[in-house]
Amino acid sequence: MNRKAVVRGPYVRPMQGWWRRDPFFVRYMAREATALAVLAYAIVLMVGVLRLAQGESAWNRWLDALQTPWSMALHLVLLVAFAVHAKSWFDIMPKTMPMMFAGGRRVAASTITRTGYAATIAASIALFALAWWWQS
Amino acid sequence: MSESIRTIEIQVLRYRPEQEDKPVWQSYTVPFTDDMSVLQGLQHIKDDIDGTLSFRWSCRMAICGSCGMMVNGKPKLSCQTFLRELLPGPVRIEALAHFPIERDLIVSVDEFVKKLEGIKPYIIPKEPRTLAEGEYLQTPEQLALFEQYSSCINCMLCYAACPQYGLDPGFTGPGVLALLHRYNADSRDGGRAERMQILNAEEGVWSCTAVGYCSEVCPKHVDPAHAVNQNKLNSAKDYFLRFLSPKGAQS
Numbered sequence: 001m002n003r004k005a006v007v008r009g010p011y012v013r014p015m016q017g018w019w020r021r022d023p024f025f026v027r028y029m030a031r032e033a034t035a036l037a038v039l040a041y042a043i044v045l046m047v048g049v050l051r052l053a054q055g056e057s058a059w060n061r062w063l064d065a066l067q068t069p070w071s072m073a074l075h076l077v078l079l080v081a082f083a084v085h086a087k088s089w090f091d092i093m094p095k096t097m098p099m100m101f102a103g104g105r106r107v108a109a110s111t112i113t114r115t116g117y118a119a120t121i122a123a124s125i126a127l128f129a130l131a132w133w134w135q136s
Numbered sequence: 137m138s139e140s141i142r143t144i145e146i147q148v149l150r151y152r153p154e155q156e157d158k159p160v161w162q163s164y165t166v167p168f169t170d171d172m173s174v175l176q177g178l179q180h181i182k183d184d185i186d187g188t189l190s191f192r193w194s195c196r197m198a199i200c201g202s203c204g205m206m207v208n209g210k211p212k213l214s215c216q217t218f219l220r221e222l223l224p225g226p227v228r229i230e231a232l233a234h235f236p237i238e239r240d241l242i243v244s245v246d247e248f249v250k251k252l253e254g255i256k257p258y259i260i261p262k263e264p265r266t267l268a269e270g271e272y273l274q275t276p277e278q279l280a281l282f283e284q285y286s287s288c289i290n291c292m293l294c295y296a297a298c299p300q301y302g303l304d305p306g307f308t309g310p311g312v313l314a315l316l317h318r319y320n321a322d323s324r325d326g327g328r329a330e331r332m333q334i335l336n337a338e339e340g341v342w343s344c345t346a347v348g349y350c351s352e353v354c355p356k357h358v359d360p361a362h363a364v365n366q367n368k369l370n371s372a373k374d375y376f377l378r379f380l381s382p383k384g385a386q387s
Contacts, residue, residue, distance in 0.1 A: 018303075092348050104276070
């Protein structure tokens with residue numbers, strides 16, 4: 001019997017473009033990419049603080065700049081990106097916390113995620129109400 | 137009552153190191169019935185069409201963890217995945233992602249086994265105990281803290297789902313870290329200090345970026361992403377609390 005010698009040569013597959021391989025990875029990359037929107041808005045606010053330090057006219061010009069159509073469009077894009085980012089973190093939040101028990105039963109992951117959503121919505125409504133009240 | 141034989145196309149990523157430098161796709165047409173798993177499809181190929189096809193399997197009932205492979209790009213136990221769910225085909229089968237392919241659907245598991253041994257996957261008693269002292273007692277809550285992680289069957293689907301492991305094979309990875317947590321979270325165990333060194337390392341929990349796909353694909357609902365990510369908190373506590381503990385104190 002003709003037996004071939006044992007040949008070994010483990011083949012390592014390339015990782016190029018790995019994040020396009022599965023929709024789950026695309027969603028993960030969306031979470032990571034939208035962090036840039038958080039950074040961008042932190043810069044917008046930081047500029048506001050600097051302009052405030054530079055005096056009243058500088059501050060007012062910054063406020064005017066925020067009212068331009070370009071700025072409005074940017075805010076809209078950032079708002080959507082923030083929503084995606086926040087949602088994705090609340091989705092993974094149960095994985096980052098130690099197990100919790102209530103009344104001898106484990107608190108379900110979906111309860112933790114929904115509590116996160118609810119807290120965000122409540123905080124957003126409270127902030128809007130506060131801003132509304134401040135304006136009037 | 138006779139029924140006309142239905143067939144499905146199964147494409148397999150073949151790799152025979154003595155024959156080809158790179159894996160190549162090969163197509164087979166396989167007759168199937170509604171109760172046939174992907175593994176049975178492969179067994180049909182091996183038995184009746186092409187005896188050179190290599191793959192691992194043992195129990196056929198999702199308990200041994202041998203038959204993990206990529207089925208249409210997703211990490212699956214082939215014994216637990218049915219051909220009827222993949223109609224009309226073709227079904228594309230590839231060795232588990234992120235592992236070096238040894239031959240056809242067989243991957244190298246050496247690194248995984250080494251890591252698994254490294255975490256000492258057994259209970260290291262807190263203090264020696266004689267039989268006369270009787271059994272250890274645990275509350276249902278103490279049991280719940282580790283029970284799900286003890287369901288791991290070492291099938292490595294979570295590694296095939298983890299891009300961080302694919303990018304850096306040095307990463308301890310979801311399955312082994314989940315088993316590490318299984319023992320650390322056990323009230324009978326006293327090996328925590330030893331295992332924390334593996335957990336705290338850069339290749340430990342901190343290489344995880346919380347993709348979370350490992351928990352999606354786990355056939356045993358171990359939820360390795362939970363084991364890994366809750367230990368980022370434990371690792372941070374381990375780091376900072378040493379500044380607070382008195383000199384010479386045991387952590």
